[in-house]
Amino acid sequence: xxxxxxxxxxxxxxxxxxxxxxxxxxxxxxxxxxxxxxxxxxxxxxxxxxxxxxxxxxxxxxxxxxxxxxxxxxxxxxxxxxxxxxxxxxxxxxxxxxxxxxxxxx
Amino acid sequence: xxxxxxxxxxxxxxxxxxxxxxxxxxxxxxxxxxxxxxxxxxxxxxxxxxxxxxxxxxxxxxxxxxxxxxxxxxxxxxxxxxxxxxxxxxxxxxxxxxxxxxxxxxxxxxxxxxxxxxxxx
Numbered sequence: 001x002x003x004x005x006x007x008x009x010x011x012x013x014x015x016x017x018x019x020x021x022x023x024x025x026x027x028x029x030x031x032x033x034x035x036x037x038x039x040x041x042x043x044x045x046x047x048x049x050x051x052x053x054x055x056x057x058x059x060x061x062x063x064x065x066x067x068x069x070x071x072x073x074x075x076x077x078x079x080x081x082x083x084x085x086x087x088x089x090x091x092x093x094x095x096x097x098x099x100x101x102x103x104x105x106x
Numbered sequence: 107x108x109x110x111x112x113x114x115x116x117x118x119x120x121x122x123x124x125x126x127x128x129x130x131x132x133x134x135x136x137x138x139x140x141x142x143x144x145x146x147x148x149x150x151x152x153x154x155x156x157x158x159x160x161x162x163x164x165x166x167x168x169x170x171x172x173x174x175x176x177x178x179x180x181x182x183x184x185x186x187x188x189x190x191x192x193x194x195x196x197x198x199x200x201x202x203x204x205x206x207x208x209x210x211x212x213x214x215x216x217x218x219x220x221x222x223x224x225x226x227x
Contacts, residue, residue: 042219043203043214043217044217045208049211093156093167094153097150097151097152098150100150
């Protein structure tokens with residue numbers, strides 16, 4: 001079955017740029033969304049349609065896609081950005097989530 | 107304020123059944139597609155299924171892992187969606203989220219707080 005792959009963990013220093021990748025053979029055919037989940041909370045949409053930001057999401061969050069790899073970039077990372085991040089796309093009518101990436105702000 | 111509130115979670119024995127509810131307010135529920143996503147403790151997100159609106163004949167779709175055991179329904183008069191879970195297995199233990207699918211965003215834009223389902227003898 002089709003899978004979407006993320007690195008399990010990414011570390012970044014405060015103020016630096018964090019990049020989280022999401023790879024899948026069919027990613028270029030469907031939109032990718034990104035969700036942030038902090039401990040004990042429900043996930044929250046931070047990027048939709050590959051590179052669009054919902055209202056209320058800080059400008060330091062951006063998304064991009066190249067071929068079959070989508071990337072979530074957090075510029076000027078802050079301590080409050082420490083969380084799990086999930087990419088999500090589609091395989092026909094089935095939603096697919098990546099395994100999640102734990103972002104640690106050291 | 108848009109709210110999705112899940113209820114009905116609890117402890118159930120393997121092979122048992124449970125019905126989760128998702129009460130929605132603050133949006134036009136009848137026009138909304140509702141999805142269910144689950145998350146086992148310490149694990150990632152897993153899509154469970156969805157139900158579309160009357161405009162799409164209430165079409166449903168399910169993950170292979172629950173197909174034939176879980177059914178999603180809705181009552182537009184009550185602004186509520188349901189997840190009917192049968193033949194439950196220990197691996198179904200998870201927090202279950204109901205989510206409104208944002209048509210403009212083509213993404214899951216509003217999440218409920220989740221309800222815990224534990225399948226154990």
